[in-house]
Amino acid sequence: MSIAKKGLRKIIVTDEVFYWKIRKKISHIERHNVEYDIPVQHESEGQILLINIGFCRSEYYGRKPMQVTPSDIESSITEAIELGWEYRKPGKAIKLMDGELFYW
Template identity: 70%
Template sequence: MAIAKKGLRKIIVDDDIFYWKIRKKISHNEKHDIEYEIPVQHENDGQILLINIGFCRSESYGREFMEITPSIIKSKIAEAVELGWKYHKQGKPVKLINKGLFF
């Protein structure tokens, strides 16, 4: 499984190239206050990491605006690798939520 190529953003972490993406349009789930998981994948199409940092663009539920920056993504990738994310191997997507990996 791979992330759709359109709209990918490139980031380098410890000499490895990763790609991440944020949807331009607000999804149905976000409109209903479900947090968006930011997909990240190594350039060699390994296991996908879904980063959950509480990002949601739901205005109806009183959410404050949150800017997602490359530095946030870079630190979350490093955190996931430290916790055991095997980004170079194939497998089911893994989630990073509150400093924990969930397979």
């Protein structure tokens, strides 16, 4: 399984190439106050990491618009690797949420 190629963003963490993706448009789910997960995958197309960013981007619920930056993604990738994410191996997606990894 791999992330759809259209709209991927490249990031290098500890000399490894990863790709991540964030929707330009706010999704239907986000409009209804559901927290957003950002998919990340190593260039070898191993296990997908879903980074829970802890907020949705909806302004409908009185929230201020928040941005996700490459440094946010980099720190989450580093954290997931330290927690044991085996990014080169294929397998079920894994989710990083509140400092823990969960199989998805």
